[in-house]
Amino acid sequence: MPKMTLTHFEAMLLMAALISLVLGVVSKKTDRERIRYGITSFGWFIVTVFGLGWLMYLGHR
């Protein structure tokens, strides 16, 4: 298995994508609902990360 390194942002993107996909598949009934949930969940992950990132940046100034 080749060794791999990821930045914090890349790791978060992959993790958010996988979590959104799995939760969408197991928690929703129709494909439309699953896609909608997956995209919304992924979007919220990104928004939260950027929000927390800015919060930490401003908190450490």
Add this chain to the structure above:
Amino acid sequence: MPEATLAQPDVPVSKWGPIVVLAWLLPGGGHVLLGRHVRGAILGGSVLIAFLLGLALRGSMFRPQTGDLLTTLIYCGGFLGNVSSGILYLIARWFGYDQPDMAGHSIDYGTKFLVIAGLFNILAMVDAYEIATKKKD
């Protein structure tokens, strides 16, 4: 007048037991056995990708350890998460994968990905159980 609840007939363990065991051992296998091939492929694929990412990032696997509450919770919970990956965990162990827990964000993410793979598989097992017992369509 209170609404009458419909008592659901119990589904025998022999019906859902093998499905849940297969779902644990082979991520997505329970769904395939139930004829839900696409669902099984998505869930199994997600478990596999998360696990392989964890290995590629050289994440460490937990060993059960007791002590104070937090130590017990982290190490036993982490071990449970790792073991839940089924055959992937067993193969990695059989091939001698034993990465020490070292400082570094990449290794740390790897450790999380390995646990998340197991947690995805627990969700897949519960999903397979609910489908097998007709609690879910």
